Amino acid sequence: MTSLLVVTGDALSLALESSATLAAMxxxxxxxxxxxxxxxxVLPLSWVQSPYSLRHSNGAxxxxxxxxxxxxxxxxxxxxGDAASPAEAAPSGSSALLALPIIMLSLACQVQVPCVYGELQERSLPRMSSALFTVGSLCFCLYSAVAVAGLVLAARSGYAIVPGNVLDCLPAGDTLALAMRVVMGVAVLLVYPMLCLPCRSTLDHLVFQGGAALPEKTLSWRLRHATxxxxxxxxxTAIATANTDLASIFGFTGATAGAVISYILPxxxxxxxWRHRTGPERAASSGWAVLSCLILATVTPLSLVITWRELVPA
Incomplete structure (x- = not known):
């Protein structure tokens, strides 16, 4: 979510800088x-309580x-072939590892699916499976089209490798590139409130032990929702304004939230x-319990060290 605000800030700055009428802003x-x-x-849209309330912004x-x-x-x-300075570096297979944070971010965004499914009036696993298959196929086609277009654009612009942002292949004054940056900035801005819903639901269940089931319109519910x-x-917002480098943001969130969600919470x-199981069940799964303790004892210090390095770079 922090990266979405960073991308939005970049797109907004570029749009205002390139506009003669809005240059003062x-x-x-x-x-x-x-x-x-x-x-x-962001805040007004994030204040809503259901994905249905965001149907118009999600459609946009x-x-x-x-x-x-x-x-x-x-x-x-x-x-x-109108690029200003073509890159001469040779492609490296190890550079594919740089795409892992993006892939993990895409996978993490799928936590909103159960949130949407829980609000459907006529829930059906076959229909939901069909919808997920359709969405997955559509995303695959879109990603493939972007990948092919990016390769063609980089090759025709004189780049030996595709930059991290494929729009960097285009000249600085390219109007279409600016339009794509602005439109994509609007898209990621409108996605932010949707991701806020599962975050609130997670806090409700972890901190308040299922407190999301409290009756709405009560004072305690309103205070918790606002908090x-x-x-x-x-x-x-604080992280997005403190650091505008997207790579550092991915590193920081990966070292903190990514490590907690993937390696510490499970x-x-x-x-x-395991503690609430019967004696025979605990004995049968004691090996997994020991392994879980070792994972917590190993990953937690490592995540703290990596986080510290992201906060205080050498």
């Missing part, structure tokens, strides 16, 4: 622009994504459930 600075964006767009985000893909594919096959929303939006949950 660019003088406010990137941090103030992000704060204004959060206050007037999907449209922006489709439009960006269409523009990129069109621009990729229209490229005529969780302000906490999530505030923390992500063995911790297993140990908590």
């Amino acid at each position: 660019h003088s406010l600075g990137r941090t103030r622009l992000v704060l204004l964006d959060v206050c007037f767009v 985000a999907v449209f922006c994504t489709m439009l960006t893909v269409a523009l990129l594919v069109t621009r990729g096959f229209m490229a005529t 969780e929303t302000l906490l999530i939006v505030g923390v992500t 063995p911790a949950c297993f140990l908590k459930l």
Whole structure:
């Protein structure tokens, strides 16, 4: 979610800098622009209580994504070698590891699927499976189209390797590239509130032990909802304004939230459930309990060290 705010801030700064009529707003600075964006767009949308309330913003985000893909594919096959400085580095197989944070981010975003399924009035696993298959196929086609267009664009622009951001292949003053950055910035901005829903649900279950089931409209429910929303939006905004480097943001979130979700919470949950089992069941799974303790004892210090290095670079 922090990376979404970083991308939005970059797109907003580029759009205002390139616009003659809005150039005065660019003088406010990137941090103030992000704060204004959060206050007037992100926070109000993140305050909603259900994915259904975000159907219009999600529809706009999907449209922006489709439009960006269409523009990129069109621009990729229209490229005529107008890049300013082609790269001369040879491709390296090890550089594929740099894509892992993006892949893990895409997988982590799928936590919103159970949240959506739980609110359906006529829930059906076959229909949900069909919908997920359709969405997966559509994403595969879109990713493939972007990949092919990116390769064609990089090759025709004189790049030996595709940059981390394929739009960097285009000249600085390319109008279509600016339009794609702005449209994609709008798309990721509208996705942020959708990701806020499962984050609040996770806090409800971990901190309040299923407190999300409390009746709505009560004072305690309103206070908890407001506290969780302000906490999530505030923390992500603070990190996004403190560091504008997307690679550092991925490193920091991967070392903290990524390590906790992937390596610390699963063995911790297993140990908590293991204690409530019967004697024979505990004896049969004692090996997994020992392994969980070893994982916690190893991964927790490593995640702290990596996080410290991300916070205080050498």
